[in-house]
Amino acid sequence: MKYPNALIQLIRELSRLPGVGPKSAQRLAFYLFAQTKEEVEAIAQAMLEAKQTLKLCPVCYNITDTDLCAVCMDATRDQEVICVVEEPGDVIAIERSGEFNGLYHVLHGALSPMNGIGPEQIKLGGLLKRINARDTSPTDTAAQLEVILATSTTVEGEATSMYVQRQLEPLGVNVTRIAYGLPVGGALEYADEVTLGRAIAGRQKAR
Amino acid sequence: MILRSLQTLHYRNLEPTRLAFQGGVTAIVGGNGQGKTNVLEAAFLVLTGVLDVTRVETVIRLGEKEGFVGAELERDDGITKLEVGLAPGRKAAKVDGARVKTADLARHASAVLIRPEDSELVHGSPGDRRAFLDALVSRMSPRYALALQSYERVVTQRNAVLKQTHEDWMLEIWDAKLSELGAEIMRLRRRAVTRLKTLSNDAHATLTGNGKPLEIALVETARLDDYGAHILEKRREERARGSTVLGPHRDDLEIKLAGLPAADYASRGEARTIALALRKAEYDLLSQKFGEPPVLLIDDFTAELDSSRREFLLEMASLAPQAIVTGTEAAPGAARLYSIHAGALESKQSALFVAGAA
Numbered sequence: 001m002k003y004p005n006a007l008i009q010l011i012r013e014l015s016r017l018p019g020v021g022p023k024s025a026q027r028l029a030f031y032l033f034a035q036t037k038e039e040v041e042a043i044a045q046a047m048l049e050a051k052q053t054l055k056l057c058p059v060c061y062n063i064t065d066t067d068l069c070a071v072c073m074d075a076t077r078d079q080e081v082i083c084v085v086e087e088p089g090d091v092i093a094i095e096r097s098g099e100f101n102g103l104y105h106v107l108h109g110a111l112s113p114m115n116g117i118g119p120e121q122i123k124l125g126g127l128l129k130r131i132n133a134r135d136t137s138p139t140d141t142a143a144q145l146e147v148i149l150a151t152s153t154t155v156e157g158e159a160t161s162m163y164v165q166r167q168l169e170p171l172g173v174n175v176t177r178i179a180y181g182l183p184v185g186g187a188l189e190y191a192d193e194v195t196l197g198r199a200i201a202g203r204q205k206a207r
Numbered sequence: 208m209i210l211r212s213l214q215t216l217h218y219r220n221l222e223p224t225r226l227a228f229q230g231g232v233t234a235i236v237g238g239n240g241q242g243k244t245n246v247l248e249a250a251f252l253v254l255t256g257v258l259d260v261t262r263v264e265t266v267i268r269l270g271e272k273e274g275f276v277g278a279e280l281e282r283d284d285g286i287t288k289l290e291v292g293l294a295p296g297r298k299a300a301k302v303d304g305a306r307v308k309t310a311d312l313a314r315h316a317s318a319v320l321i322r323p324e325d326s327e328l329v330h331g332s333p334g335d336r337r338a339f340l341d342a343l344v345s346r347m348s349p350r351y352a353l354a355l356q357s358y359e360r361v362v363t364q365r366n367a368v369l370k371q372t373h374e375d376w377m378l379e380i381w382d383a384k385l386s387e388l389g390a391e392i393m394r395l396r397r398r399a400v401t402r403l404k405t406l407s408n409d410a411h412a413t414l415t416g417n418g419k420p421l422e423i424a425l426v427e428t429a430r431l432d433d434y435g436a437h438i439l440e441k442r443r444e445e446r447a448r449g450s451t452v453l454g455p456h457r458d459d460l461e462i463k464l465a466g467l468p469a470a471d472y473a474s475r476g477e478a479r480t481i482a483l484a485l486r487k488a489e490y491d492l493l494s495q496k497f498g499e500p501p502v503l504l505i506d507d508f509t510a511e512l513d514s515s516r517r518e519f520l521l522e523m524a525s526l527a528p529q530a531i532v533t534g535t536e537a538a539p540g541a542a543r544l545y546s547i548h549a550g551a552l553e554s555k556q557s558a559l560f561v562a563g564a565a
Contacts (some may be wrong), residue, residue, distance in 0.1 A: 111380070112364060113364050113367035114367040118371070118377075159380045159381055162380045166376065193348075193349055194350055194353050197350070
C-alpha cells in the first residue's frame with residue numbers, strides 16, 4: 001500500500017530535520033496525525049512564531065527575540081571577557097555552569113574546508129569589529145580584554161581556535177583556551193588515555 | 208580468552224542460531240560457499256569491531272534491514288557480553304549492555320584471523336600493509352586509534368584547503384595538528400614495529416628452518432625530529448599536487464627477504480610464509496598486551512598445501528587456549544566438530560570423541 005500524498009509530504013519534510021531519519025519522521029508524522037487539530041495548530045504556530053520573532057543578536061550573534069540579546073544588554077556582566085563558542089547551544093551550556101559572567105561571541109560553525117566552511121562562512125568579523133570598536137584609550141584597554149576560546153576539542157574546533165587566535169594576535173588582546181581535562185565526578189580508570197594525558201599535561205598547582 | 212558463544216541474526220547466509228564453544232580446537236567443516244568464512248568473520252567482528260568490507264550492508268542478509276552478532280567471552284576476570292548491531296552504513300556496539308564505540312570492542316576482547324588471502328599483504332600495495340599495521344597498533348593502543356582517526360580527518364581537511372586556496376596561513380592552521388598527530392602516530396608505530404620485527408623474525412625462522420632471513424622496517428616519509436620544517440619544505444609540491452605529500456598516511460611497512468623487497472622478489476609460497484609469520488607475531492603481540500592469548504580463528508586450513516606451513520598452523524591452533532579452524536575437512540586433533548551446510552551449523556561428534564568412546 002502507498003501512503004496518501006499528504007502523509008508522504010509530511011514525512012519528507014520532517015526527515016529533513018537534523019537527527020531525524022526516515023523512521024523517526026514516520027513516527028512523528030503518525031504522532032501528529034493522532035493529535036487534535038488544536039494541538040497541531042499550536043505546534044505549527046510555535047514554529048512560525050519562533051521563525052518570525054527570533055534573530056541573531058547584532059553584537060554577539062547569539063539567538064535572541066529582542067534587539068540585543070539578554071547577555072549583551074546586561075550591564076552587570078563583565079565586559080572585559082568574551083567567550084567564543086561554535087553554536088548558540090554552547091552559550092546555554094556555559095550559562096548553565098554558572099561559572100561565567102562575561103560576554104559571548106557565537107561563530108555559528110567551525111572551519112571545515114571539506115564541507116566548504118572557510119573563514120568567510122563563520123561569523124568572526126563581528127568579533128574583530130567589536131574589539132576594535134571598544135578600543136577607546138589605546139594604552140591599556142585592549143590589553144585588559146580577555147578572549148576565551150571555547151570551541152570544541154574536535155579537529156575542526158581546534159583548527160578554528162587556532163585561526164581565531166591568529167586573527168586576534170595583532171589586536172593585543174589576552175587570548176586563552178578552555179582547559180582539557182577529566183570530567184568532574186568521574187573515576188580516573190574510566191577516562192580515555194587521551195583525555196587523561198591532556199589532564200596530566202594541563203595540571204595545576206594544588207590549591 | 209575463550210569465546211563461549213556466538214549468536215548471529217541476519218548475518219550473511221548464516222541461520223540464526225546460538226553456537227556454544229569451548230576451549231581447545233573447534234573444527235568447522237563444510238564445502239565451498241556454505242558459510243565457513245562467515246562464521247569466522249562474524250566472530251572476528253564481535254571480538255574486535257573490525258569488519259573488512261567497504262559497505263556494512265553487504266553482510267546483512269538480503270531482504271533484511273538489520274543484522275546482529277553477539278558473543279560471550281570468557282577472560283581471566285570473568286565473562287563479558289559483546290554485541291554488534293548492523294544497519295546500512297553503521298555499526299553499533301555494546302559491552303555488557305552499555306553502548307561503546309565499535310573500536311572499543313578491541314579493549315575488551317581480542318582475536319587473530321588467519322586467512323588464505325593474507326599473502327596479499329606481501330604482494331599488495333603499501334596501503335594494504337599500512338592497513339595491517341594500523342589495525343594491529345590500533346588494537347594494542349586505543350590512543351593510536353584515536354590519533355589515527357583525527358589525523359586522517361586533518362589530512363582530508365588540509366587537502367581541501369590545498370585545493371581551495373593559495374594562502375599559506377590557511378594551511379598553517381591545520382599544520383600544527385598535522386605534525387602533532389603525525390608525530391604521535393610515527394612514535395607509536397616505531398615502538399610497535401620494533402616488537403613486530405623480533406616476533407615475526409622468530410616465527411619466520413621456525414617456519415623456514417632458518418632459511419632466507421626476513422626483515423621488516425618502516426619506510427617513513429616525514430622527518431620525526433623536525434616534522435614542521437619538513438612540511439614547509441614540501442609546500443610547492445603540495446600546492447602542485449593538491450594533497451598532503453608526507454606523513455604516516457604515505458608510509459610503508461617494507462618487507463624484505465634476504466635483502467630483496469618481498470613485494471617484487473618473493474614467490475607466492477614465500478609470501479604465504481611471510482604473511483603467516485606476521486600473523487603469528489600479531490598473535491604474540493596481542494597475547495602480551497592482554498596478558499592472555501587472543502581467540503585464534505583460522506580460515507580454511509585446507510587451502511594451505513605446503514606441509515611446513517600447515518603443520519605450523521595446526522601447532523599454533525593446538526597450543527592456543529582456543530582455536531576455531533575451518534576447512535573442507537576437519538582439523539586434526541579437534542576436540543569438537545561442527546559441520547556447516549547452507550549457513551546452518553550442526554554439532555557433530557568429533558573423531559577424537561568417537562575414538563575415545565570405542
